[in-house]
Amino acid sequence: MTIDKGDSPIEFRLDPSSGVPTYLQLVQQVEHALRLGYLKPGDQLPKVRDVVAALTINPNTVLKAYKELEIKGLAAGRPGQGTFVQATLSQITLPELGGLRRSMLGWLTEANETGLDEDGIVALFTSVLRDFFKGRQGARGQGGTGRGPVGGNETEGVA
Amino acid sequence: MSVLALPAQPVQGAAPALRPVPWQRMIWVTWRQHRGMLTSVTAVLAAVSLFLLIAGLKVHHDYTALVNCRTACGAMNQSFNNIDWTMGNTILILMNLAPALLGIFTGPAVLARELETGTFRYAWTQGIGRLRWTIAKLVLLAAVITVLAWAFSQLFAWFFDPFLGFEGMNVLAKTVFDTRGVDFAAWTLVAFAIGAFLGMLIRRIIPAMAATLGVYLALDLLAWLVLRQDYPVAIDTTNASLFSGPNTPDSPWILKTWTVGNTDWWRYIPVSRFWPMQFIEASWLLILAVALGAATVWLVRRRAA
Amino acid sequence: MNVIETTGLGKCYGKAWALRDFTLAVPEGSLAALVGPNGAGKSTLMNMAVGLTVPTAGTVTVLGGMATGSPAALDDIAFMAQDAPVYKNLSVADMLHLTRNLNRRFDSSAAASRLADLGIPLKKKTGKLSGGQQAQVALTMALARRPRLLILDEPLSALDPLARQDFMATVMTAMTDDGVSVVLSSHALAELERVADYLVVLGGGELRLAGEVDDLLAEHQVLTGPAADADRLAGQFSAVQVKRAGAQAHLLVSDGGPDRAVPPGWESHPVGLEELVLAYLRPAGGGARPAGGGMSSAVLPGSRTELTEVSK
Numbered sequence: 001m002t003i004d005k006g007d008s009p010i011e012f013r014l015d016p017s018s019g020v021p022t023y024l025q026l027v028q029q030v031e032h033a034l035r036l037g038y039l040k041p042g043d044q045l046p047k048v049r050d051v052v053a054a055l056t057i058n059p060n061t062v063l064k065a066y067k068e069l070e071i072k073g074l075a076a077g078r079p080g081q082g083t084f085v086q087a088t089l090s091q092i093t094l095p096e097l098g099g100l101r102r103s104m105l106g107w108l109t110e111a112n113e114t115g116l117d118e119d120g121i122v123a124l125f126t127s128v129l130r131d132f133f134k135g136r137q138g139a140r141g142q143g144g145t146g147r148g149p150v151g152g153n154e155t156e157g158v159a
Numbered sequence: 160m161s162v163l164a165l166p167a168q169p170v171q172g173a174a175p176a177l178r179p180v181p182w183q184r185m186i187w188v189t190w191r192q193h194r195g196m197l198t199s200v201t202a203v204l205a206a207v208s209l210f211l212l213i214a215g216l217k218v219h220h221d222y223t224a225l226v227n228c229r230t231a232c233g234a235m236n237q238s239f240n241n242i243d244w245t246m247g248n249t250i251l252i253l254m255n256l257a258p259a260l261l262g263i264f265t266g267p268a269v270l271a272r273e274l275e276t277g278t279f280r281y282a283w284t285q286g287i288g289r290l291r292w293t294i295a296k297l298v299l300l301a302a303v304i305t306v307l308a309w310a311f312s313q314l315f316a317w318f319f320d321p322f323l324g325f326e327g328m329n330v331l332a333k334t335v336f337d338t339r340g341v342d343f344a345a346w347t348l349v350a351f352a353i354g355a356f357l358g359m360l361i362r363r364i365i366p367a368m369a370a371t372l373g374v375y376l377a378l379d380l381l382a383w384l385v386l387r388q389d390y391p392v393a394i395d396t397t398n399a400s401l402f403s404g405p406n407t408p409d410s411p412w413i414l415k416t417w418t419v420g421n422t423d424w425w426r427y428i429p430v431s432r433f434w435p436m437q438f439i440e441a442s443w444l445l446i447l448a449v450a451l452g453a454a455t456v457w458l459v460r461r462r463a464a
Numbered sequence: 465m466n467v468i469e470t471t472g473l474g475k476c477y478g479k480a481w482a483l484r485d486f487t488l489a490v491p492e493g494s495l496a497a498l499v500g501p502n503g504a505g506k507s508t509l510m511n512m513a514v515g516l517t518v519p520t521a522g523t524v525t526v527l528g529g530m531a532t533g534s535p536a537a538l539d540d541i542a543f544m545a546q547d548a549p550v551y552k553n554l555s556v557a558d559m560l561h562l563t564r565n566l567n568r569r570f571d572s573s574a575a576a577s578r579l580a581d582l583g584i585p586l587k588k589k590t591g592k593l594s595g596g597q598q599a600q601v602a603l604t605m606a607l608a609r610r611p612r613l614l615i616l617d618e619p620l621s622a623l624d625p626l627a628r629q630d631f632m633a634t635v636m637t638a639m640t641d642d643g644v645s646v647v648l649s650s651h652a653l654a655e656l657e658r659v660a661d662y663l664v665v666l667g668g669g670e671l672r673l674a675g676e677v678d679d680l681l682a683e684h685q686v687l688t689g690p691a692a693d694a695d696r697l698a699g700q701f702s703a704v705q706v707k708r709a710g711a712q713a714h715l716l717v718s719d720g721g722p723d724r725a726v727p728p729g730w731e732s733h734p735v736g737l738e739e740l741v742l743a744y745l746r747p748a749g750g751g752a753r754p755a756g757g758g759m760s761s762a763v764l765p766g767s768r769t770e771l772t773e774v775s776k
Contacts, residue, residue: 016654016658021681022657022658049637049641052633052639053633053637056629056636056658058636058639127731130545187565188562191554191562219762278518278549278551279516284516284541284542285566287536288538312708336637
């Protein structure tokens with residue numbers, strides 16, 4: 001069965017084993033596409049119908065993802081036409097990235113010296129990461145992924 | 160939290176959807192679903208009718224020749240007896256079984272098949288609803304089968320007429336009475352109604368067919384031995400002279416005799432009462448068929464998955 | 465509006481209760497998945513929702529308070545029973561014609577074009593079609609009635625993976641295009657996570673769990689930690705399921721959630737839908753299975769009832 005791809009530059013795919021909720025995967029893929037330049041402001045996001053037909057997922061899930069993107073200010077729906085990209089993600093500047101990289105290396109050295117191997121470090125990091133964002137989400141109330149908006153419509157992300 | 164506005168507008172508002180589904184729709188439905196059964200029954204009746212037509216012409220011809228025979232009639236008589244009458248008698252027997260056969264091959268299948276195959280889960284969840292569906296089917300099929308049966312019995316009556324004279328049989332005799340007038344059609348209707356009802360009650364076709372045969376025969380016996388004695392067409396008399404002549408098709412039909420003191424009584428039905436008797440029997444059979452139909456509809460209403 | 469609403473619903477066959485004390489509200493616009501073992505009462509519930517059976521106890525209404533089996537309900541609800549019963553000696557075209565005759569509303573052209581897209585020949589007898597094709601024909605007819613609610617009893621059980629994909633894609637598309645609400649029962653838990661946004665878990669004729677999938681997954685977590693502490697913690701958290709080995713134990717808890725602090729020495733993991741459903745399907749108060757070096761599990765009594773959720 002061929003799927004009409006419509007007018008969107010991107011197409012979604014699902015990773016069922018990732019443990020990440022479906023709607024979140026869609027949100028992340030849009031953000032990822034924005035960062036990498038696949039999507040620019042004004043581009044149309046895939047039509048709900050096309051996503052549903054291609055991935056066999058619940059339309060409410062797609063709507064939820066698009067709503068989330070709306071809340072983040074990244075996309076906006078035009079009635080009868082679809083959902084369109086509204087803004088872009090600010091890139092982290094190179095010096096900022098460099099600084100984060102250095103502090104991370106420091107922590108890794110410390111963890112390694114304590115005796116954690118690679119898998120141990122990954123497990124610890126993942127657990128703390130999850131707790132961190134869960135905490136943020138709890139503080140913010142329901143919905144969303146817990147990343148508080150910074151400034152106007154822009155959100156931080158790691159390139 | 161869950162329901163978000165859907166971008167596409169549904170078609171829902173388009174249909175007025177207040178008129179009920181019209182009855183006429185069921186004509187095509189009934190025809191298409193029972194096409195096989197209806198065409199088989201029609202084909203069989205048509206084939207037999209063709210035979211009756213051809214054979215009947217011969218029988219009539221032979222009988223006329225026999226009646227007009229002046230000399231050396233013995234051989235002709237013998238021939239008529241051995242060939243025509245044997246055939247006629249056989250068909251008479253089959254004709255008496257025919258309502259039951261028609262009933263068991265048409266009645267149970269209507270509802271029991273849906274229950275057996277599970278298709279009732281489709282049929283009874285459609286917009287028309289199970290009651291209209293059932294009523295329409297039963298009425299349409301009953302009407303068609305009854306009309307076919309009536310036409311067929313008229314042809315048979317014509318076919319068999321010569322034998323009444325030949326054998327001196329009376330039209331009020333059970334085996335003859337049942338196969339002509341409106342009686343044959345009425346018994347066929349009742350057989351269908353019994354079949355449909357038992358099909359719905361028992362929910363399996365083959366057992367329902369067997370049960371239909373049993374119930375029909377019991378009813379037949381009841382009508383013959385008990386009910387017919389008491390139709391208000393009989394006359395009680397002590398006049399023995401009525402019964403003295405030879406047996407002709409128009410002789411009075413004796414139901415029973417008894418003696419009171421020194422007098423012999425006869426209860427009999429004169430031939431003139433043929434049609435009243437037909438209508439009495441057809442009426443109660445019709446009422447019974449309608450009652451069975453109502454009971455069938457009631458079962459459909461009640462039945463749980 | 466709730467597409468299906470039941471209060472204390474029960475159905476008794478002879479002496480056995482197929483469904484008992486069942487209170488549920490399925491919201492509009494969602495796909496509600498009924499899961500549970502065979503004989504759990506899924507078919508019974510669906511049969512009552514479409515009017516094929518009547519309740520022995522309690523009430524059930526559909527589409528915002530309509531009586532089940534009433535002409536209005538029959539109009540707006542399309543049902544596909546298990547094994548997609550169609551008249552096997554009729555052609556596909558005949559089945560379409562039949563369905564058109566039996567309903568007030570039927571979109572013949574949409575049905576015909578859908579079947580053409582699927583490559584199903586109209587002249588072929590439905591009995592000669594493959595299982596997947598039969599299911600698609602039944603679904604096409606159901607959707608062509610433009611229902612507001614689609615009820616599917618184990619639609620995928622006889623289908624191969626590709627046929628399942630096609631089938632569910634059709635259902636999802638109908639949800640998108642026409643706003644159809646869907647209630648379906650299935651054993652395929654892994655696939656349900658993608659498509660279901662409302663979950664109903666049945667076991668032994670009783671409701672074990674019901675609620676929006678996202679909420680349920682967010683509110684449950686697995687706590688992993690020392691087995692010695694397991695019982696104390698299980699009581700504190702009202703654990704749904706405890707799995708313990710010698711030194712380690714896993715607790716599936718329901719009022720965890722992001723706000724509940726993870727006790728020190730314990731780790732928290734998110735729960736998948738399959739794991740959640742299986743935990744609630746285990747019979748209540750069951751004793752621990754013999755350890756023999758493996759894991760033993762038990763569901764603590766009293767944990768079920770607190771977790772029954774009804775959508776507001």
